[in-house]
Amino acid sequence: MLPVLYSFRRCPYAIRARYTISFLGLHVYLREVDLKFKPQTLLSLGGRSSVPQLIDVEGSRYPESLDIIFWALSNVECRLDIECMWPKExxxxxxxxxxxxxxxxxxxxxxxxxxxxxxxxxxxxxxxxxxxxxxxxxxxxxxxxxxxxxxxxxxxxxxxxxxxxxxxxxxxxxxxxxxxxxxxxxxxxxxxxxSLFKDVVMKKHSVWVSGREEVIFPPNK
Ligand SMILES: N[C@@H](CCC(=O)N[C@@H](CS)C(=O)NCC(=O)O)C(=O)O
CATH class of the missing domain: 1.20.1050.10 (Glutathione S-transferase Yfyf (Class Pi); Chain A, domain 2)
Known part of the structure; x- marks a missing residue:
């Protein structure tokens, strides 16, 4: 079981969220959204239905790209790894x-x-x-x-x-x-x-449909 990330490939907010997640070596289920036909699972969360949004394994919701970036930073195993990225001071x-x-x-x-x-x-x-x-x-x-x-x-x-x-x-x-x-x-x-950007962050995924197998992002090597 992994957190779920609703995403839209070309959206700059979603790009920064996906970049952070893959840069930090975390994994999520990536659900590519068609903005004109948003999935019911996203709409039924209530409130804003913009992407990106992340739902963690406990069901907590991170409704904005910066929330997702900070969620990712707080989920890395070693604080030293992120010292330059997000300093303590x-x-x-x-x-x-x-x-x-x-x-x-x-x-x-x-x-x-x-x-x-x-x-x-x-x-x-x-x-x-x-x-x-x-x-x-x-x-x-x-x-x-x-x-x-x-x-x-x-x-x-x-x-x-x-x-x-x-x-x-x-x-x-x-x-x-x-x-x-x-x-x-x-x-x-x-x-x-x-290669992180071209082959991972910007890789094309078909639009997510409820019930279909989840896409693990970034893919396990
Ligand atoms: N402040 C939000 C902005 C997200 C945003 O505007 N996403 C656009 C796509 S680039 C979107 O979902 N638009 C459709 C909508 O708002 O319903 C964030 O940082 O995540």
Whole structure:
């Protein structure tokens, strides 16, 4: 018996949850959701039915991607393994969360407007791009003298943010590739080119149907 993760392959929130789970070597049953036809088991939980959501083996519910990341961190066997990813000092934690919250509360809004500019005709797409670029610039500057946002090892901040930068880049890949954000591009490439990302996190799974055999994620080797 494993915890259940409701997920949607392309969703940046679900990507950060799946990345953390696989990065930390945990296992879940992955239920790929069709957002237009959500499974009854998800809907019947009540309240929000967004993905990702995790239900642990005791039946406790983790309804947001950050909840799932912290669930994963609290389930690793050895604290030493996560010291760089999620340090003990509360000042460091607050600093990491400040980056994540800016991503979620500010950048994500500009990303949506840039991506779906036709739905927000009050301003131009290039205006939304410019607004989003404020974050790209900050990230690039930060990454100029370190490999990851908080040093030489991947942290919660990197994992929580990179799926959104990937999405921003994907709106106009050529424009992003030709941009001046060399450190940011390198950082993103490191994630996207990794086998963990390509072969595990982004592996395609058919939509989960109640009663069908569960998909173990990541697969047991
Ligand atoms: N704050 C949530 C956001 C999750 C979210 O917005 N997921 C989208 C897919 S990317 C979704 O489920 N949309 C359909 C819905 O909300 O019903 C989290 O961190 O998990």
């Amino acid at each position: 509360s000042v460091q934690k607050s600093k990491m969360m400040a980056w994540v919250r800016y991503n979620d509360n500010v950048f994500k809004g500009w990303l949506d407007r840039y991506k779906y500019a036709d739905r927000y005709p009050e301003c131009s797409q290039s205006y939304y791009h410019k607004k989003g670029e404020v974050f790209l610039k900050r990230l690039d500057k930060r990454l100029a003298n370190r490999s990851f946002l908080f040093g030489e090892k991947v942290s919660v901040a990197d994992i929580a943010i990179f799926p959104f930068i990937r999405q921003f880049a994907g709106v106009d890949q050529k424009r992003f590739d030709e941009s001046q954000y060399h450190h940011l591009k390198l950082w993103l490439k490191g994630f996207l080119d990794s």
